Amino acid sequence: MSGRRTAVTWLVAGAAAVAGIAIVGAILVRANDGGAPSPSSSGPRPVTAAEADRLAVMRFLLHQGRGVHFRTHVSTAGNVVSVAGLLDFHGPVGYGQVSSAGSSFTLQWTKRSLVAWPAAETISEPPPDLPAGSPTARPLAPAQSAVDTVLALLLELGLDRPDNAQLIRANGARWVRSDTIAGTRVDVLQGPAATADSAASGGPLTYWVDATGRLLRVEAYLGGGGRPTAVDLDAGSFTPFPRAADLPA
Amino acid sequence: MPGRTPRAALVTIVVGLAVATLAGCRGEDRPEVVNVPRDAKTIRAAIEAAHPGDLVLVQPGVYREEVEIDKPRITLRGIDRNEVVIDGEFTRPNGVVVTGEGSAVQNLTVRNALLNGVVVRSEGEGGQTAGGGYGALDPPPDRPLRGFLVDHVTAYNNGLYGIYAFNARQGTIQSSYASGMADAGIYVGRCKPCDVVVRGNVAERNAVGYEAVNASGPLYVYGNRFTGNRVGVTTNSHRLEAFVPQEDAHITGNVIGANNQELAPAQAEGGFGIGLGIAGGTRNTVARNLVVANRTAGVVLASEGDLAPVGNRVIGNAFTANGVDVVYATTPAAPGSGNCLEGNALASVLPPSLPTTCQGSVGAPSGVPLPATAAPPGIASRDVQPPPPLRNLPDAATAPPPTTSGLPGPVDLSAVGVPEADLLADQSTIRW
Numbered sequence: 001m002s003g004r005r006t007a008v009t010w011l012v013a014g015a016a017a018v019a020g021i022a023i024v025g026a027i028l029v030r031a032n033d034g035g036a037p038s039p040s041s042s043g044p045r046p047v048t049a050a051e052a053d054r055l056a057v058m059r060f061l062l063h064q065g066r067g068v069h070f071r072t073h074v075s076t077a078g079n080v081v082s083v084a085g086l087l088d089f090h091g092p093v094g095y096g097q098v099s100s101a102g103s104s105f106t107l108q109w110t111k112r113s114l115v116a117w118p119a120a121e122t123i124s125e126p127p128p129d130l131p132a133g134s135p136t137a138r139p140l141a142p143a144q145s146a147v148d149t150v151l152a153l154l155l156e157l158g159l160d161r162p163d164n165a166q167l168i169r170a171n172g173a174r175w176v177r178s179d180t181i182a183g184t185r186v187d188v189l190q191g192p193a194a195t196a197d198s199a200a201s202g203g204p205l206t207y208w209v210d211a212t213g214r215l216l217r218v219e220a221y222l223g224g225g226g227r228p229t230a231v232d233l234d235a236g237s238f239t240p241f242p243r244a245a246d247l248p249a
Numbered sequence: 250m251p252g253r254t255p256r257a258a259l260v261t262i263v264v265g266l267a268v269a270t271l272a273g274c275r276g277e278d279r280p281e282v283v284n285v286p287r288d289a290k291t292i293r294a295a296i297e298a299a300h301p302g303d304l305v306l307v308q309p310g311v312y313r314e315e316v317e318i319d320k321p322r323i324t325l326r327g328i329d330r331n332e333v334v335i336d337g338e339f340t341r342p343n344g345v346v347v348t349g350e351g352s353a354v355q356n357l358t359v360r361n362a363l364l365n366g367v368v369v370r371s372e373g374e375g376g377q378t379a380g381g382g383y384g385a386l387d388p389p390p391d392r393p394l395r396g397f398l399v400d401h402v403t404a405y406n407n408g409l410y411g412i413y414a415f416n417a418r419q420g421t422i423q424s425s426y427a428s429g430m431a432d433a434g435i436y437v438g439r440c441k442p443c444d445v446v447v448r449g450n451v452a453e454r455n456a457v458g459y460e461a462v463n464a465s466g467p468l469y470v471y472g473n474r475f476t477g478n479r480v481g482v483t484t485n486s487h488r489l490e491a492f493v494p495q496e497d498a499h500i501t502g503n504v505i506g507a508n509n510q511e512l513a514p515a516q517a518e519g520g521f522g523i524g525l526g527i528a529g530g531t532r533n534t535v536a537r538n539l540v541v542a543n544r545t546a547g548v549v550l551a552s553e554g555d556l557a558p559v560g561n562r563v564i565g566n567a568f569t570a571n572g573v574d575v576v577y578a579t580t581p582a583a584p585g586s587g588n589c590l591e592g593n594a595l596a597s598v599l600p601p602s603l604p605t606t607c608q609g610s611v612g613a614p615s616g617v618p619l620p621a622t623a624a625p626p627g628i629a630s631r632d633v634q635p636p637p638p639l640r641n642l643p644d645a646a647t648a649p650p651p652t653t654s655g656l657p658g659p660v661d662l663s664a665v666g667v668p669e670a671d672l673l674a675d676q677s678t679i680r681w
Contacts, residue, residue, distance in 0.1 A: 049372070053342035053343070053364060054342075056363075056409075057408075060363060060408055160431070161408060161409060161514065161630075162364050162409045162431070164409065165342070165364060166368075166370060166413075166415045166416070166439075167490065170439075171489065
């Protein structure tokens, strides 16, 4: 019951308040939580020009591919909320299933709004019809909800144009380490830590990017000094899905 | 020439008389020609084989590779501008990356790169961390690239910029063509002083035709045709880059027209129908341009965050058939000062009280919002129509490599008047 209550609280009121990350237009340029990351000879180093190019194209490549599957777990108010589904960057609109401690919802969202059906639907391939019944609607509230912050962030992962590799590099993007995701070798790259207008507390985003610029994972600190929230992405076999009629742009 | 034995096997000596004369003597410093694909199958391999001062001469073909010119004084030249094509296939970031000082790119086409067609940049810009924003860091610790030439290059349907000079000084971008970019066709960024000339180019069907951010004089942009973009020209300051504020550019004698193109990528901030904008720029001179048929506004002076337009002069331009000829669109946070208009042929200004002579500019006018013009949805870079056949570099097969020391050379704008509407029209698909 507590899980359901948590999910309901989030859904209706957006009240699972966490110091959110302001989602700015260019997510690559994020607020730093006070001071520059300290350079380390053994660990992070400035990105090379080629690595900056990959950071610059990754959102554009996702947009060119139109959509992607995603899965994430968001820690909020002592609970873990799982969200999984599809992102259509041409909408942009997301379609996912939210579950927390036994309760679940189906939802669609845009950068400004979300609608949710208080019944679980399995989003399979190809996507099903929309759930029956009228969904609940409310504005997306990333400033008040960690889950909403992640939802907003997800729609920023695709962009109709590349980012500027020179500015990414000049503003402090860093290579962190090598890694492997499902057999694919990736580099773990931290985005720029440039200043932002907000006093947001999140650090730079971290990206797992393969040799072609394909983004497989992104990790964000949502503030509060906790563990980072990771989102796994899979661009395979994306199929566009129907959009809720009453979902505002 | 024992030291050149490996290369001698690769490089066929086809040095024209002019090249041999230029070099003066045989030996390490003599310019040679590396012919692609005869001497090297790929342009990359040819660059690898070339020595400073050499000419890499490319035969017609589609070259599916990203090329980096990482040596000084290399000239990369196509033998036919329209038939020598470097194609990024929407998978490679750039067409040509120039990091070698004093190098030149001439007479070829770069298309379908994810990022840039040609990017000229220094190698040293990585690793800075702008904890307090770039304003706190000026000047940056890195070293600019010095000396470059981009000449008779066609850049189209690249994802970001067509021809991009970043942290690069003492160069010229000329006689080139840029279309179908999701940002600027031609972009000069982050140099102070720039010592850059941009002349005789055509930029059309881009989100922005020509853009300069934190690019300061000496910077001369003259005799270009910036038509049929969504925004023709922007000269801006921005705190995400070093060298704030932008200062002292001359934008003279250009055709800035019909920047209302629906079949072009959207401008990132929704701009549409704008001829020329200065956002947060200082002491720029916009003189003797033909500013015509821009649906929202001909010239806009605006703020960029806390950066105001200061001391800009708009002088002797011919305005025709724009939504509004000149708009002073600053915000209360950065109202600007010392800007003035003089000797323009114009029909309308906003606010209506905006002085139209420099003598009349007493105090800073209050800015007004830019008139709203609904921007139609943009199209993807890759869907923008290809360019027409474009003029070749004369004697591309035989001309010696250009001299890139001392660029951009002296500039005399006194002879540059208001152009006719057909300036470079034979290199353009835009009419109005």
